[in-house]
Amino acid sequence: MSGDRKPASLAEALSLLAGAPEAPLLLAGGTDVYPARAVAEAWGRYAPRPVLDLSGLGLAGIEDRGDHHRIGAGVTWAALRDAPLPPWFDGLRQAARQVGGVQVQARGTVLGNLCNASPAADGVPPLLTLEAEVELASRRGTRRLPLGAFILGNRRTALAPDEIATAILVPKPAGETRSAFLKLGARSYLVISIAMVAGLLEIDSGRIAAARLAIGACSPVAQRLPELEAALIGARPEEAAALAAPEHLAPLSPIDDVRATAEYRRHAALVLLRRLLAGLAAPQAQGGSQAA
Amino acid sequence: MSAPPFALTVNGAPHAVVAPPDQRLTAVLREELGLTGTKVGCDAGDCGACTVLLAGAPACACLVPLAQAAGQAVETVEGLAADPWGAALQRAFLAHGAAQCGICTPGMLMAALPLLRASPQPDEGAAMDAIGGVLCRCTGYRKILEAIQAAHLFREAEAPSSAGAVGERLPRVDGPARVTGTALFGADAAPSDALWLKPIRSPHAHARFTLGDCAPLLARHPGLERVLTAADIPGRNGFGVYPDIKDQPVFCDGLVRYRGDCIAALVGSREAVEAVRFEELPLTWEVLPALTDPSAALAGPLLHDRWAENVLATGRLRAGDAEAALAASAFTAAGEYETSFVEHAYIEPEAGWAQMVRPEGGGPEASDRIEVFATTQAPYMDLDEVAGVLGIPQDRVRIIPSACGGGFGGKLDVSVQPMLAVAAWLLRRPVRAVWSRPESMASSTKRHPARIAARAGCDAEGRLTGFAFEGLYDTGAYASWGPTVAGRVPVQAMGPYRVPAVATRARAILTHQPPSGAFRGFGVPQAAIAQEALWDRLADAAGLDRLEFRLRNALRAGDATASGQVLTHSVGLVACLEALRPRWHALRDAAASRNAGGGSRRHGVGIACMWYGIGNTGMSNPSTMRVTLGPEGVTFHNGAVDIGQGSTTILLQILAEALGLPPRDIHLVLYDTDLTFDAGKTSASRQTFVSGRAAQDAALALRRQILLRANAGEDAKLDLRDGILHVDGRPLPLEAPLEGIGRFDPPTVPLDADGQGVPYATYGFAAQLAALSVDMELGTVHLERIVAAHDVGRTINPTMVEGQIHGGIAQGIGLALMEEYLPGRTENLHDYLIPTVGDVPAIECLLIEDREPLGPFGAKGIGEPALVPTAPAIFSAINHATGAWITRAPALPHRVLAAIREARR
Numbered sequence A: 001m002s003g004d005r006k007p008a009s010l011a012e013a014l015s016l017l018a019g020a021p022e023a024p025l026l027l028a029g030g031t032d033v034y035p036a037r038a039v040a041e042a043w044g045r046y047a048p049r050p051v052l053d054l055s056g057l058g059l060a061g062i063e064d065r066g067d068h069h070r071i072g073a074g075v076t077w078a079a080l081r082d083a084p085l086p087p088w089f090d091g092l093r094q095a096a097r098q099v100g101g102v103q104v105q106a107r108g109t110v111l112g113n114l115c116n117a118s119p120a121a122d123g124v125p126p127l128l129t130l131e132a133e134v135e136l137a138s139r140r141g142t143r144r145l146p147l148g149a150f151i152l153g154n155r156r157t158a159l160a161p162d163e164i165a166t167a168i169l170v171p172k173p174a175g176e177t178r179s180a181f182l183k184l185g186a187r188s189y190l191v192i193s194i195a196m197v198a199g200l201l202e203i204d205s206g207r208i209a210a211a212r213l214a215i216g217a218c219s220p221v222a223q224r225l226p227e228l229e230a231a232l233i234g235a236r237p238e239e240a241a242a243l244a245a246p247e248h249l250a251p252l253s254p255i256d257d258v259r260a261t262a263e264y265r266r267h268a269a270l271v272l273l274r275r276l277l278a279g280l281a282a283p284q285a286q287g288g289s290q291a292a
Numbered sequence B: 001m002s003a004p005p006f007a008l009t010v011n012g013a014p015h016a017v018v019a020p021p022d023q024r025l026t027a028v029l030r031e032e033l034g035l036t037g038t039k040v041g042c043d044a045g046d047c048g049a050c051t052v053l054l055a056g057a058p059a060c061a062c063l064v065p066l067a068q069a070a071g072q073a074v075e076t077v078e079g080l081a082a083d084p085w086g087a088a089l090q091r092a093f094l095a096h097g098a099a100q101c102g103i104c105t106p107g108m109l110m111a112a113l114p115l116l117r118a119s120p121q122p123d124e125g126a127a128m129d130a131i132g133g134v135l136c137r138c139t140g141y142r143k144i145l146e147a148i149q150a151a152h153l154f155r156e157a158e159a160p161s162s163a164g165a166v167g168e169r170l171p172r173v174d175g176p177a178r179v180t181g182t183a184l185f186g187a188d189a190a191p192s193d194a195l196w197l198k199p200i201r202s203p204h205a206h207a208r209f210t211l212g213d214c215a216p217l218l219a220r221h222p223g224l225e226r227v228l229t230a231a232d233i234p235g236r237n238g239f240g241v242y243p244d245i246k247d248q249p250v251f252c253d254g255l256v257r258y259r260g261d262c263i264a265a266l267v268g269s270r271e272a273v274e275a276v277r278f279e280e281l282p283l284t285w286e287v288l289p290a291l292t293d294p295s296a297a298l299a300g301p302l303l304h305d306r307w308a309e310n311v312l313a314t315g316r317l318r319a320g321d322a323e324a325a326l327a328a329s330a331f332t333a334a335g336e337y338e339t340s341f342v343e344h345a346y347i348e349p350e351a352g353w354a355q356m357v358r359p360e361g362g363g364p365e366a367s368d369r370i371e372v373f374a375t376t377q378a379p380y381m382d383l384d385e386v387a388g389v390l391g392i393p394q395d396r397v398r399i400i401p402s403a404c405g406g407g408f409g410g411k412l413d414v415s416v417q418p419m420l421a422v423a424a425w426l427l428r429r430p431v432r433a434v435w436s437r438p439e440s441m442a443s444s445t446k447r448h449p450a451r452i453a454a455r456a457g458c459d460a461e462g463r464l465t466g467f468a469f470e471g472l473y474d475t476g477a478y479a480s481w482g483p484t485v486a487g488r489v490p491v492q493a494m495g496p497y498r499v500p501a502v503a504t505r506a507r508a509i510l511t512h513q514p515p516s517g518a519f520r521g522f523g524v525p526q527a528a529i530a531q532e533a534l535w536d537r538l539a540d541a542a543g544l545d546r547l548e549f550r551l552r553n554a555l556r557a558g559d560a561t562a563s564g565q566v567l568t569h570s571v572g573l574v575a576c577l578e579a580l581r582p583r584w585h586a587l588r589d590a591a592a593s594r595n596a597g598g599g600s601r602r603h604g605v606g607i608a609c610m611w612y613g614i615g616n617t618g619m620s621n622p623s624t625m626r627v628t629l630g631p632e633g634v635t636f637h638n639g640a641v642d643i644g645q646g647s648t649t650i651l652l653q654i655l656a657e658a659l660g661l662p663p664r665d666i667h668l669v670l671y672d673t674d675l676t677f678d679a680g681k682t683s684a685s686r687q688t689f690v691s692g693r694a695a696q697d698a699a700l701a702l703r704r705q706i707l708l709r710a711n712a713g714e715d716a717k718l719d720l721r722d723g724i725l726h727v728d729g730r731p732l733p734l735e736a737p738l739e740g741i742g743r744f745d746p747p748t749v750p751l752d753a754d755g756q757g758v759p760y761a762t763y764g765f766a767a768q769l770a771a772l773s774v775d776m777e778l779g780t781v782h783l784e785r786i787v788a789a790h791d792v793g794r795t796i797n798p799t800m801v802e803g804q805i806h807g808g809i810a811q812g813i814g815l816a817l818m819e820e821y822l823p824g825r826t827e828n829l830h831d832y833l834i835p836t837v838g839d840v841p842a843i844e845c846l847l848i849e850d851r852e853p854l855g856p857f858g859a860k861g862i863g864e865p866a867l868v869p870t871a872p873a874i875f876s877a878i879n880h881a882t883g884a885w886i887t888r889a890p891a892l893p894h895r896v897l898a899a900i901r902e903a904r905r
């Protein structure tokens, strides 16, 4: 497509974006862009748009910035999966291992997963529990939005037309932390979540000092569970699973679809949540797949 | 302004590519560089067939823009042979039978390569993770895992190859082309000047439409040559597998009957065709209410005037008085079962090309011929359809089947063939088409969803007394193989058991759904779910072990079937069950002791049996094979299409053994309607039995002539030295070529109105065990082991038989646990789930050989039998584990959980 660009720096990309007569399609790893295109092509709906390829911007680093980690826009699931990172990233890395297959992990970016804003995006719940922020750049400047404010709905984000998301910023939690991620699907590889749960506990003197929990694929945007998080404070980790109750899932609004019924999703979310909390209580906290 | 070319390094060779930067790497490799070894199954990252290495890491080439591949090292299957690990993998895949149809093989090999480079002797888990992103629909993955783990043994050595006697593991003779990526599938070969064809399909299940004047559209898109519609069909605008039912239009004439029905086709340069958006077409729709439920369709407006009440076909069988028998039974059981549309999901979408051929030296137009190269299971049926659609005699049509990247019944119906033929005929240019995955899924046939109500009874000792079965099969918008399904199901629905009184009926109902056609088992797998569930209930009621119950009722040689056919030979079910018995007890004991430990997972073991009539139901289905001896040596002309199941290899082994020469001495001329005889379609598990017997007879006929000419005795030894045939060490003088022709049509007797007759000349028998655990809180099912005992008559090639069993089981797992096609909703391999490598457990095959005297060296068939018992065995095991009865397939987690709750109530 003429008008396609692959700039070599962020500044160049932002000025191309600002000056573009027609809003270009931002392209990172392409693992959401190309499948969407395949469907459009099959039904004669594909309307080519100029592409702005972000892969040359040199934003592929995971950096420790003292009080936070910075995950650049170019960081793939594979890079995150294989990086030596502190334990609060365990949940996110468990998610990384289960996104698609190794081929998709090698190309798809973590930030692209957020920008795509699918209700079933596996990156969102763990990053919500990490209280991550998304950094957005334009020629007007740079701003940061909490992830919860960045994703507005099913496939809707707060990204302005002249902006590029440049990084995910993950603040460092205090003290001992444990994190995990559980995903439920109907087969073992390459499966879109029926429901998934992420959790992070900060532990102080054997008690939960802070808890952050999020559930995905059960509402248009993954949801934190503030009431349960509050209820867990002060509890011993091994008590946590028993404290989770159906009313804590009030923020969810699951739907019936080809993968499961709404009722089942709500039920499964609670089962996963309890298992996740039980797992976090055990020293060898292990997340993983709950696939068939 | 012309953009600078991209510098691409593929397998070490530099290329300068001029193409758009966002062009998929698959398209660049295949279309620009001619490297067609990299396959395309979905263009969406879902199948992994396109896996290549980018800077050493596996990537789906269909998701990689050219601009991102430029400057990085790209490795493809074409470069494997030159890589020590690549070559080792290729040899291991061949030796282990890890490639069947071969369409997934390049992707599998490329996905495995980085693993072996990093860890030469990977464990099974690592091998699974490496290929978790590549789908295979044929092999059930187990042999692929074996091959990857064994690859280190093939670093130096060529695979030790067997001579290929009957019973030996001769590697596929067409295997090298599959592991090197050189086999030409439907999308892999077309002249570079071929025009491109893209069908326009209905997004509505039922609608009227008008297509206005397309001249402005053609004017707006230079390079767009033609919009083909119903009005352009030179002959009959209809196709269908029955000679008297040609109900499916090539292009609909103002009315569509399912989402995916074809209304027109764009033909022109590829760029021009792909630039057209359907909304630009002068198309107006009047959407009509759609009948999507077969019960409602019975009382609804007719889809086709010809079929009252929308009943396409009814099959029934009646033996004795089933109602009276049930009433008098000590124990009875009843149940209602429902299954879903199941998509064949062959990894190769429909594709091919056609050209009109002028006879050499010109000649009148009336001698023009049409040639179609396409992926198919049934070249001779394609030939009939193409001739009919063009309105020309059959001898003016040539069908050249491409390598077939999986069929499973779905490529028995024509797809691209008629429209390509029409386009090439009218435009007098070669024309090519490759369907996208969504298009393939929307338009192609499916397994019939069935609604079954069944009842069964037994006496106090657990002997079956009666069986009643009523099946409503949703046959979709067009006939396809619906009558075949309705015909086979009632004959086989009671399973391989002695049942004195039977009343079965199956009806194929027309709806505005995708046409249901042929899919591995022709409706029998659905029926087996009902039949086997009832046996479990009866066994439990009678207080009998579920295996012993089946054994007590199993058909034995000398028994009469419900059709009144006395089975004289090759009834190996008892042997299958007895072979399973020790595993049955061991696995049940293991499950019990694991359950004793408590926890949210419950373990269970299930069992199911099946029989399968080999070949068409009560109908002639001959095959003809030919072998010649001439100056070029011995040549086997084999018209049976190998769709991955291995018939090319199996038939060669049979022919070679009967002739008395090793397979390597025999040249092959493979399926081409100009060059080979009609072997019938590759379906109904018939090629080993029917074409195998024809091959054996052809070989024996040639051998007799050779012996006669050599004046040699029956057991003379043949051998080929420097291309000259020697008989008992003496060269055979040859003035003229010799030829042996074998034709076999399995003897059957048509069924009467009550299903009485001899529907099949022989049957395959099997019993399978499934061991699994169920998460009682989530309803997820984890398979642990499948043990499959199959009576195949005689094993011609154990690797191939196991390959069919593994692949059939994998499809049975899909049917049982995850596959549900919903038009418009699961129209891709992202939402429509088929088993991945992690979903197929260890499989143990026990091959029972109860010789079939009619079959070649005693062999029967295996293709379909492998699939039939798997789903019922899984459901039986779920019940054993949880007490829940599964009545709806697929048993998705939410359905399993609901069934568990129901059972507790």
Ligand SMILES: Cc1cc2nc3c(=O)[nH]c(=O)nc-3n(C[C@@H](O)[C@@H](O)[C@H](O)COP(=O)(O)OP(=O)(O)OC[C@H]3O[C@@H](n4cnc5c(N)ncnc54)[C@H](O)[C@@H]3O)c2cc1C
Pocket: A025, A026, A027, A028, A029, A030, A031, A032, A033, A034, A035, A054, A073, A098, A099, A100, A101, A104, A107, A108, A109, A110, A111, A112, A113, A114, A115, A116, A120, A121, A122, A123, A159, A163, A164, A165, A166, A190, A191, A192, A193, B044, B045, B046
């Ligand atoms: C086979 C397969 C399996 C998958 N399985 C899973 C799964 O299990 N779980 C899951 O969560 N996801 C899954 N995915 C989707 C997952 O791969 C993507 O969500 C991925 O993370 C997106 O990243 P990308 O770099 O490929 O994005 P792209 O496809 O390049 O872009 C995605 C979207 O985000 C926008 N975008 C990307 N980067 C930026 C940026 N820096 N600034 C602004 N906008 C941007 C793009 O414009 C586009 O709209 C799967 C995909 C495939 C093909």
Ligand code: FES
Pocket: B039, B040, B041, B042, B043, B044, B045, B046, B047, B048, B049, B050, B051, B060, B061, B062, B063
């Ligand atoms: S073709 Fe690329 S994943 Fe299917």
Ligand code: FES
Pocket: B098, B099, B100, B101, B102, B103, B104, B105, B135, B136, B137, B138, B139, B347, B405, B406, B644
């Ligand atoms: S061999 Fe894997 S898809 Fe056919």
